[in-house]
Amino acid sequence: MSNAPIQIEGISKRYKIGQHERYLALRDLLTQTLSAPLRLFRNGSGNSQQPTADHFWAVKDVGFDVQQGEIVGLIGRNGAGKTTLLKILARITKPTSGRAWVRGRVGSLLEVGVGFHTELTGRENVYFYGSILGMQKREIEQKFDEIVEFAGVAKFIDTPLKHYSTGMQTRLAFAVAAHLEPEILLVDEVLAVGDLAFQKKCLGRMEEVSKCGRTIVLVSHQMNQIRRLCNRVVWLDNGQVRKMGPTAEVASAYETALLSREDGGQRPADGPKVKARFLRWEIAEPRNGNPHVLKSVGPVKVKFTVEVNEPLRMLHNGIGIYNAENQLLWGTATNIASLEPGVFEFVYDLAVLPLKPGPYRWRVSLYDEHRQVDVWNCCPDMLIDTEHHGHPYDGWAGLLNVPNQFAIYDEAGSRQEVRAVRGALWE
Amino acid sequence: MSTLVEPIGQGEHREWEIAAPRGWFSLNLREIWESSELLYFFVWRDLKVRYKQTAIGVAWVVLQPLLAMTIFTLFFGRLAKMPSEGLPYPVFYYTALLPWMYFAAALANATNTVVEHQRVITKVYFPRMILPFSAVLSGLVDFAIGFILLTGMMLYYHLVPTLAALLIPVFLLLAVATALALGLWLSALNAIYRDVRYVIPFLVQFWLFASPVAYPSTLVPAKWRWLYGLNPMAGVIEGFRWALTGHGQAPGALVLVSAGTVLLLLVGGVVYFQRMEGTIADMV
Numbered sequence: 001m002s003n004a005p006i007q008i009e010g011i012s013k014r015y016k017i018g019q020h021e022r023y024l025a026l027r028d029l030l031t032q033t034l035s036a037p038l039r040l041f042r043n044g045s046g047n048s049q050q051p052t053a054d055h056f057w058a059v060k061d062v063g064f065d066v067q068q069g070e071i072v073g074l075i076g077r078n079g080a081g082k083t084t085l086l087k088i089l090a091r092i093t094k095p096t097s098g099r100a101w102v103r104g105r106v107g108s109l110l111e112v113g114v115g116f117h118t119e120l121t122g123r124e125n126v127y128f129y130g131s132i133l134g135m136q137k138r139e140i141e142q143k144f145d146e147i148v149e150f151a152g153v154a155k156f157i158d159t160p161l162k163h164y165s166t167g168m169q170t171r172l173a174f175a176v177a178a179h180l181e182p183e184i185l186l187v188d189e190v191l192a193v194g195d196l197a198f199q200k201k202c203l204g205r206m207e208e209v210s211k212c213g214r215t216i217v218l219v220s221h222q223m224n225q226i227r228r229l230c231n232r233v234v235w236l237d238n239g240q241v242r243k244m245g246p247t248a249e250v251a252s253a254y255e256t257a258l259l260s261r262e263d264g265g266q267r268p269a270d271g272p273k274v275k276a277r278f279l280r281w282e283i284a285e286p287r288n289g290n291p292h293v294l295k296s297v298g299p300v301k302v303k304f305t306v307e308v309n310e311p312l313r314m315l316h317n318g319i320g321i322y323n324a325e326n327q328l329l330w331g332t333a334t335n336i337a338s339l340e341p342g343v344f345e346f347v348y349d350l351a352v353l354p355l356k357p358g359p360y361r362w363r364v365s366l367y368d369e370h371r372q373v374d375v376w377n378c379c380p381d382m383l384i385d386t387e388h389h390g391h392p393y394d395g396w397a398g399l400l401n402v403p404n405q406f407a408i409y410d411e412a413g414s415r416q417e418v419r420a421v422r423g424a425l426w427e
Numbered sequence: 428m429s430t431l432v433e434p435i436g437q438g439e440h441r442e443w444e445i446a447a448p449r450g451w452f453s454l455n456l457r458e459i460w461e462s463s464e465l466l467y468f469f470v471w472r473d474l475k476v477r478y479k480q481t482a483i484g485v486a487w488v489v490l491q492p493l494l495a496m497t498i499f500t501l502f503f504g505r506l507a508k509m510p511s512e513g514l515p516y517p518v519f520y521y522t523a524l525l526p527w528m529y530f531a532a533a534l535a536n537a538t539n540t541v542v543e544h545q546r547v548i549t550k551v552y553f554p555r556m557i558l559p560f561s562a563v564l565s566g567l568v569d570f571a572i573g574f575i576l577l578t579g580m581m582l583y584y585h586l587v588p589t590l591a592a593l594l595i596p597v598f599l600l601l602a603v604a605t606a607l608a609l610g611l612w613l614s615a616l617n618a619i620y621r622d623v624r625y626v627i628p629f630l631v632q633f634w635l636f637a638s639p640v641a642y643p644s645t646l647v648p649a650k651w652r653w654l655y656g657l658n659p660m661a662g663v664i665e666g667f668r669w670a671l672t673g674h675g676q677a678p679g680a681l682v683l684v685s686a687g688t689v690l691l692l693l694v695g696g697v698v699y700f701q702r703m704e705g706t707i708a709d710m711v
Binding site for chain 2: 015087089090091092094095096098099100101103104105108111114117119120124127132133134136137
């Protein structure tokens, strides 16, 4: 048996359909009791396994382990079962079947500021919130000053919370949560709150925490956050594990699936007639089923369709490619003497485009006589769906995807026969 | 800024097994015991919020039983000439109203507590049983304030408590246990059947007249009086009145029956609440 901090074996959770009206009225009870007198004593979730039409599986047969010090990301569409799984691990709700073991002190952050009361002062709320997150009173007392400083609300700590701005409330709540020191931390999307600077502070704090050997399970829709923090990703789809593995691989596969649902590349007709504009873009070569998915590291031919409505005399065309974090990875520009009205294809022939799998965005622009005519953040994104040749952990893989070989030679230049496997540190 | 993160391995290591609810009963007493600090915080927060929100705060705690006492004294005492075991009407009624009002408020608070804390319940795990516990305990502060008033009243009427007064904590405990027992049942039920809370005012009203608040239990024929103990509040109120003033006779059999009833209700309540605990987060 493994000793992983989190061990999940075939966990399933079934809900009744229409859970918004979960509670009943007493009169329903009366009628039900008449038909089945022992219902009152039966557990609501029930142990009966027979499938019924008015039930659905929020989580179905999910199983994986999380090792000590690992940060595992849970990704998936809304309603894929991420939060339900987290709630099961946090013991907020019980599974319908299956088992899991959680070893160590658990802190769950499913929502920041749970139990905050606006009538109470900042200080009082820190104590209550800390306590409900699982901190001892002594622990809160010790960390109190640090928490207040982290939140930056020292001046208002004895003011009722109702006089705080939303941002201040969030910061205070997060400061408490950030000082929770469990061995296992379950986090649901909470980093989406607060201003950017504060978010960065929190991310830093989480990295620091995981370096101390703590285990984190993180639900997030923000893929760059997932990429930055996680060692491994579990992709849930309709309550089931669709794919799990190294972050780069699973995250890209997920994004590919997300974006492949949006079709076209046609730019919607908009506004009054302009001098010139981009209409659409596509990968001209190599071609495969989808003109916006690239399955090779090069050579690549990218085609942008331009509609010119008035003669252009001092044309300038810029192009750049951006990654999901909006970093410019490569760009160039061309000056074109003149172009008469008509529809043209601007074709860029690239010898290589060695980018990591994932979504990228072309950004193209047109200038005439130093004036901007059109700028287009090309839609849809370009998805790179190639084999990943980099390090399995995002933090070490870098931005590029360089196909490569490895070998060892001795001084005489003869190749050594060694068995070598790519990957993370020996386990 | 110090961002020292302590190394892991502090505190005892624990392991939770998560599985579908099974078996009839599995109460983790140790866990509840370990959450006593959280229980304290729930009570503390409840009190702070309550006294901050009401305009007249603590005054209201004193006024409520006083006004009720005045009305009971006027109508049941002066007009209906209810027997009062030789006690001045104000004392006779106040000694009954004090535990009664504690009970009524604790019961209502406990019933609502799970629904009231639904946001917390759906986002954080803690032994849910803390909620009805804290609802029942926070009412004791009101009780204590009312009790101070009672001692003043007894001084005024030159009533000297007998040795039996030492038993007051026992009767108080019985009142807490009664409120908790019902609170466990009703808070879980209220989470599932939202109209339970509308039943509470009626329940409390009927119960008031079924308890010896407005009248002494001696009105019940002696032969059946022990049966009257099936209403635990009868034991509490009779016992409280007797222990404090020494008037009337020790309600022995009555209290024993009450204690037995409460014990049964309490065990049932704990079992039922515990059974529902795993699904409460899905219901609220």
